[in-house]
Amino acid sequence: MIELILFYAFAGVTIFSAMLMVLSRNIFHSALFLAVTLLGVAALFAMLGSFFIAGVQVLLYIGAVVVLTIFVINLTKQVIGQDVAQVNEYVLPAILTSVFSACLIILAVMKTDWGTRIAQSVAQSELTDNTALIGRQLLTNFVIPFEIVSVLLLAALIGAIAIVSRDKEVQK
């Protein structure tokens, strides 16, 4: 029972702040609402028993991505504090597209019979911490994707520096 209340509370916070994020006229407020949304998602990850993912979510998304976004918002002064129109003319098609896709997913989920697999697996494991399992998988079965992702991060790092700093050299 208390689990259900917690789920609806976290889901409500997540969806409400996501709506505020999308509809907010000030881009800075939008970034702050994004942080609240990500925190709600992290709480949902913790409810699902993957505490490691919840921690990664807080560290990487809220600690890195949102902070970086706020940095860029502050560097591009054009929009700070202004309540210029943030929404283009495609509002109605956007509403149609998003409602249609959500209805499609929800209908597909409702029609699917997950059946016995869920009952089995939930009975097998009562909300245990699977951090050790993730670590073991990451260094045995998933070692090649793990290394590729680290190369990708290095490439992104070099690319970001190259893109942003080229402008300065031209000006000199």
Added chain:
Amino acid sequence: MITLNHYIILGAILFAIGIFGVITRRNAIGILMSLELIFNAVNINMVAFSRFLTPTAAYGELFTIFIITVAAAESVLGLAIILAIYRKRQVLNADEMNLMKW
């Protein structure tokens, strides 16, 4: 009792909000933030499927880690490109970045 359907429906709603944001936002940074929302919707689905269908293998959690990493790289590069465009052309709205649009 929370079932798998609860989480998938939550993920679908979050996904729809993200799509709405991506289509309607004029600001390029806003588009990137809405993209993060879509990634998070997918991550909720991944972890929920993993918890309910394969709890002893944790494949969904592993894919979530990779998605988070790639999303971070994507966000860094996107913001770098936005910053470079802003420096060059003083433009931040996606509907005004039409130099390459035919």
